[in-house]
Amino acid sequence: MKTTISQVHKYVDQEVKIGAWIANKRSSGKIAFLQLRDGTGFIQGVVVKEDVAEELFQTAKSITQESSVYVTGVVQKDERSPLGYELLVKGIEVLHQSVDYPITPKEHGTEFLMDHRHLWLRSRRQHAVMKIRNEIIRATYEFFNEQGFAKVDPPILTGSAPEGTTELFATKYFDEDAFLSQSGQLYMEASAMALGKVFSFGPTFRAEKSKTRRHLIEFWMIEPEMAFVEFEENLEVQEQYVSYIVQSVLKNCTIELKTLGRDTSKLENIKAPFPRISYDDAIKFLNEKGFDDIKWGDDFGAPHETAIAEHYEKPVFITKYPTSLKPFYMQPDAEREEVVLCADLIAPEGYGEIIGGSERIHDYDLLKQRIEEHKLPLESYQWYLDLRKYGSVPHSGFGLGLERTVAWISGVEHVRESIPFPRLLNRLYP
Helix, strand or coil, X not given: CECCHHHHHHHECCEEEEEEEEEEEXXXXXXXXXXXXXXXXXXXXXXXXXXXXXXXXXXXXXXXXXXEEEEEEEEEECCCCCCCEEEEEEEEEEEECCCCCCCCCCCCCHHHHHHCHHHHCCCHHHHHHHHHHHHHHHHHHHHHHHCCCEECCCCCEECCCCCXXXXXXXXXXXXXXXXXXXXXXXXXXXXXXXXXXEEEEEEEECCCCCCCCCCCXXXXXEEEEEECCCHHHHHHXXXXXXXXXXXXXXXXXXXHHHHCCCCCHHHHCCCCCCCEEEHHHHHHHHHHCCCCCCCCCCCCCHXXXXXXXXXXXXXXXXXXXXXXXXXXCECEECCEEEEECEEEEEECCCCEEEEEEEEECCCHHHHHHHHHHCCCCHHHHHHHHHCCCCCCCCEEEEEEEHHHHHHHXXXXXXXXXXXXXXXXXXXXXX
């Protein structure tokens, strides 16, 4: 029976055939242990010399790392294995013998591993991170589908920018200027006026010259937008969504979390509701903690966010930032014009902001005024203003950065490990 490693539990004490690669191996005089991987998981294949032909045992001893094979064997329960099973090997068909595989079972430097990212992905650790990323994506679609959202795909090439053009990649669109999208939000607002509740999932680009462990040049965003939803309701959707994906990973990625050595007790606590702290109170808190350099009107840096997050065991919302710090489209607080109805969701354990969201301005005159104040070209935003001209309603939305979320839930230190092929300030290869 041909199967995959993830499905061997269905065939205990039965003979199966698996297409796999040799992740690693070790052998003694009488037994060879093959670490097999097939993309769905890892399993140990055991070759006992006295139970197989001499030729097969020699093949098992001599086969090289990352050679591809068809392995035939009997599935056996094994409590010591992370998978719970091992394979008693009866046959090996070598498909391709790998020669001098560059990533050996020893320590390699980060730059070396990044240069060989196309191969590093095969490692047990990177496999685990990618499986967790996949589960977050799967759970994202499940959550929003269950909540009645429609998936909408905004354009990647745009003629205008939601947050100004200083950090955009410019390109030519025939004889016009165009930009790679830094957010699909404006288009999602238009979609929400047609479909009520929508979400997008796609790549975004920021030409920000940052080298921190939290930043990528190209990353993926989940951007929901909701008509007839105001500030507090928006926060509730965010905390429900984040709780949902964390619990889905805990349920469906047990082996992967164990492979990464993740302290799952910290994740088990991630359930709505999440704590909230206003920007005003956050400034006071930081000043009391010895951050004398920050005052009202300043934006938070990574040390500030981390200090606030360490005070809580769950992600924390920092709400109602000064208008001057935020993009032009955010709705002012009716009681305090100098702040806007927005929130950043800060992940625990130093992973920083994973969500930015707000209620959007729904008044035509105010939005036009904000566009002019930000010195943005009015003609480029005419279609966006139209949304406030024809049946405008209160509406809200947010954007979750997938890679920071993957890094946090996985417990990996740097976002470069949370995307298959990271684009960094100094890296466009491979």
